[in-house]
Amino acid sequence: MSQFLQQLINGLALGSIYALIALGYTMVYGVLRFINFAHSDVLMLGAFAAYFLNPSIERTFGPQSIPGALLVVLLSALICAALGILIEILAYRPLRNRPKLTVLITAIGVSLFIEYTCQHRSVFRAETRPFPNLFPSRDFQWLGLAVNSNDLVVLAATAVLLTALWFIVQRTKTGTAMRAVAFNPQAAALMGININRVISFTFGLGSALAAIAGILYALKARGIEPLMGVTPGLRAFTAAVLGGIGNLPGAALGGFVLGALETFAGGIPAISNYRDGIAFALLILILLFRPAGLLGKPQTEKV
Amino acid sequence: MNPSDSPTSAATTQATAPLLESRDLHVRYGAINALNGVSLRVMPGQIVSLIGANGAGKTTLLKTISALHRAKTGDILYNGESIRNLAPHEIVRRGLCHVPEGRMVFANLTVQENLQMGAYLLTDRKVVAQELDYVFTTFPRLKERLHQMSGTLSGGEQQMLAIGRALMGKPRFLMLDEPSLGIAPLLVKAIFEKIVQINREHGITILLVEQNANLALEIAHHAYVMETGVIALKGESRELRANPDVKAAYLGGR
Ligand SMILES: Nc1ncnc2c1ncn2[C@@H]1O[C@H](COP(=O)(O)OP(=O)(O)OP(=O)(O)O)[C@@H](O)[C@H]1O
Ligand SMILES: [Mg+2]
Numbered sequence: 001m002s003q004f005l006q007q008l009i010n011g012l013a014l015g016s017i018y019a020l021i022a023l024g025y026t027m028v029y030g031v032l033r034f035i036n037f038a039h040s041d042v043l044m045l046g047a048f049a050a051y052f053l054n055p056s057i058e059r060t061f062g063p064q065s066i067p068g069a070l071l072v073v074l075l076s077a078l079i080c081a082a083l084g085i086l087i088e089i090l091a092y093r094p095l096r097n098r099p100k101l102t103v104l105i106t107a108i109g110v111s112l113f114i115e116y117t118c119q120h121r122s123v124f125r126a127e128t129r130p131f132p133n134l135f136p137s138r139d140f141q142w143l144g145l146a147v148n149s150n151d152l153v154v155l156a157a158t159a160v161l162l163t164a165l166w167f168i169v170q171r172t173k174t175g176t177a178m179r180a181v182a183f184n185p186q187a188a189a190l191m192g193i194n195i196n197r198v199i200s201f202t203f204g205l206g207s208a209l210a211a212i213a214g215i216l217y218a219l220k221a222r223g224i225e226p227l228m229g230v231t232p233g234l235r236a237f238t239a240a241v242l243g244g245i246g247n248l249p250g251a252a253l254g255g256f257v258l259g260a261l262e263t264f265a266g267g268i269p270a271i272s273n274y275r276d277g278i279a280f281a282l283l284i285l286i287l288l289f290r291p292a293g294l295l296g297k298p299q300t301e302k303v
Numbered sequence: 304m305n306p307s308d309s310p311t312s313a314a315t316t317q318a319t320a321p322l323l324e325s326r327d328l329h330v331r332y333g334a335i336n337a338l339n340g341v342s343l344r345v346m347p348g349q350i351v352s353l354i355g356a357n358g359a360g361k362t363t364l365l366k367t368i369s370a371l372h373r374a375k376t377g378d379i380l381y382n383g384e385s386i387r388n389l390a391p392h393e394i395v396r397r398g399l400c401h402v403p404e405g406r407m408v409f410a411n412l413t414v415q416e417n418l419q420m421g422a423y424l425l426t427d428r429k430v431v432a433q434e435l436d437y438v439f440t441t442f443p444r445l446k447e448r449l450h451q452m453s454g455t456l457s458g459g460e461q462q463m464l465a466i467g468r469a470l471m472g473k474p475r476f477l478m479l480d481e482p483s484l485g486i487a488p489l490l491v492k493a494i495f496e497k498i499v500q501i502n503r504e505h506g507i508t509i510l511l512v513e514q515n516a517n518l519a520l521e522i523a524h525h526a527y528v529m530e531t532g533v534i535a536l537k538g539e540s541r542e543l544r545a546n547p548d549v550k551a552a553y554l555g556g557r
Contacts (some may be wrong), residue, residue: 173419180409180420186371187407192395192424226317 004143008260013151013220015259020213021236022243022251023165024206030182030246034100037107038087039210040113040233042080044226045217047131047218048124049076054132071132073215077208082206085200093196118226121132127229128225130291154216162211162252168205169248178202182246184296235262244281244296253294258283316391322347322353322476322508323368328377330360330367337363339532340377345476345525347491349504350509352519352540354553355529361512362404364529365478368503369401396424397503398475402482404512406465410454414445417453417464421471430473437505438467441497459490468493470501477501478510491515495522516553520544526554 021043028036052074063067091110095103119126139148169175180188181198189195217232218224239258243250261282265275286294321344322349330338337360338549344352353361366372368379370391379387381422386394395401418438439446442463448456453464462482469477476503480500499522502509513519520526528536528549536543543549 146494173423176412176416176419177423179411179416183409183411184407187403187409188420189371189391190369190395190401190407192392192466193420194390194392299540 003267005143006145007263009145009147009151010267011260011263012216012256013154013259015215015256016147017220017232017255018156018236018239019252019255020158020161020209020216021232022255023248024210024247025237025240026245026251027178027202027206028245029240030248031178031185032092032103033201034092034103035237036087036092036206037104037233038091038110038114039206039227040236041111041118041216042084042087042207042229043210043214043233044118044224044229045083045114046207046214047082047224047228048118049079049211050134050215050218051131051224054134064133064136072134076215077211080211080214081208082203084203084210086201088203093199095130100143111197114225115230120257124226126226128223128231131222134215134219150219153219156171157212157216159171163213165174165205165209165248174198174201190290200241222284238280238283242286244293246296247293247297250295257294304409307330314517320347321345321380322382323510324380325364325368326378328364328367328379329375330363330372332373336532338367338374341529341532341534343509343527343534343537345508348502348506348524349524350499350510350511352513352516352526353455353521353529354513354516354519354526355535356552357514358531359529360532361529362480365401365403365480365510365512368394368478369399376498392424394403395398395472398473399478400469400472400474400476402465402469402480404414404464404480404484406458406461406484408453408456408464412451412453413450414453414456414464417468418445418471421468422473424472431471434471434473438470441470441501442467459486459494462486462494466497466501467513474507476508476510478514481514482511483513483515491518517555520554 021039024039025035028034028039053072053075053161057068057072061071087110091106092103095106118124135150135153137149139146169178177188177193177198178201180191180193181195185195188198213232214229218228221228235258236255239254240251241254242257243254244254258279261279262275266272271278323345324341328338328341329336331461337465341360341364343353353364363372367374368539370380370386370389374387378385381394381397381399386399404444409420412420422434423432425431445463445467447459453461456464466479466482466488481492482498486494495518497508498511501507511519511523517524525538526540526543527534528543536546536549544554
């Protein structure tokens with residue numbers, strides 16, 4: 001039982017990170033109908049932003065102070081929001097009316113460009129750097145479980161962010177405009193909605209979430225390198241598909257399901273080497289029976 | 304319900320310069336010429352109907368005016384200013400709203416959220432509340448369905464929502480693309496009465512695209528007949544209703 005609870009906490013923490021990343025994939029898909037493969041690199045850039053910002057902020061706030069850590073996270077999120085918006089304007093907007101395959105291949109190109117540029121000697125270099133503990137971190141026992149405070153940070157941050165995102169999308173005018181654009185961009189334009197601005201907002205929001213997820217991932221992994229986004233990015237993309245691409249609660253749910261699956265499969269020694277295989281086999285099974293994903297509606301999409 | 308019988312309406316007295324004018328518009332889809340030099344004028348305060356067979360280019364004209372399509376050549380003047388190079392949202396900002404063919408309500412949004420989107424550019428809450436009031440008096444049904452998902456509304460209700468949503472933007476000029484499409488005759492009659500009311504009571508100028516030529520000519524001051532990308536006939540709707548060619552082709556003979 002305690003073994004189970006232990007894995008559940010680990011799974012939830014990992015799943016939280018996947019969920020935060022998956023939301024960005026699914027939001028962009030919602031408004032533009034393509035997968036932004038560079039999303040996984042934005043999360044890496046978020047971790048690097050925090051890495052480089054931290055020393056100077058520590059100097060003012062002291063090491064591992066909570067306000068200082070929050071400031072690092074906030075600034076990294078803002079930097080990545082700007083980067084995400086810039087990527088859309090420079091790479092995707094000129095192709096807005098081209099076939100989706102063209103945009104998809106461009107997205108892969110942008111992703112590779114960022115990864116290999118960052119690996120260059122004069123940029124971040126390829127090797128792993130130790131990631132600082134931004135928050136006061138300690139291990140403690142709780143009901144016989146070994147818990148690291150970083151896991152609690154991850155869970156708390158995710159709870160706050162999911163609530164904030166829900167509020168923005170469901171309760172604000174800009175969020176409603178996002179949903180309108182996702183449903184029918186032409187009709188949205190006829191309402192006086194500036195489509196480009198809504199798309200920029202979507203990229204900014206998704207990238208900010210990715211940056212925070214990248215920092216949380218780095219806190220757990222304790223190291224960062226330019227390809228660090230690839231694996232969680234792929235898992236989160238899978239989570240978005242699992243939940244029903246374009247569906248926000250679906251992306252969050254998919255993230256948690258995938259995180260839990262991976263952790264539980266990894267916790268059973270006999271199969272732990274196959275944990276990705278098992279997670280993906282289950283994914284295929286689920287999609288066989290629910291092609292639109294867990295929460296996705298069967299496609300009745302009109303052109 | 305027949306404004307052409309009342310020549311003293313604001314429409315005919317103050318009409319000097321057109322509110323909307325298209326000049327020699329050419330629009331292509333790849334190799335297809337959808338519009339081949341369309342010129343049309345709508346005087347302020349009037350209802351102008353545009354009728355024509357399927358594929359004549361009526362929807363294309365409205366979409367070009369709203370900047371959802373770009374014209375190859377020609378110009379569009381609104382209130383004396385060229386709007387040809389503006390983005391769609393900038394055109395809406397000038398008070399030119401468009402109820403598109405097929406209604407295009409946001410099915411994933413509630414009725415209330417759809418109306419809120421119609422008022423997207425209005426920043427004054429008082430004005431928004433005022434417009435909402437006006438929409439509810441015009442279409443009381445919408446008030447009853449406020450929290451319903453728009454996708455689950457009936458076709459007629461969706462049309463009311465599409466028109467109500469456009470009214471939320473406080474338009475000066477309203478373009479309606481086939482409001483009768485797929486709606487029972489009795490309701491069509493009711494919706495047309497609302498269109499006349501919108502024009503009369505609020506002085507909103509209207510450009511109406513309709514397949515139902517009888518009704519369209521009945522409520523309009525002026526009308527244009529479109530055939531394969533060109534204007535074939537134009538005039539006061541009274542005259543057009545008496546025109547034997549129009550009768551034969553669009554008004555069901557006699
Ligand atoms: N997106 C498009 N791509 C290619 N051709 C198009 C497109 N939209 C319209 N057309 C063509 O342009 C012509 C005019 O179409 P349009 O929709 O403007 O006609 P319409 O007068 O509104 O017809 P209806 O009464 O059936 O709505 C038609 O021949 C149509 O096939
Ligand atoms: Mg049409």
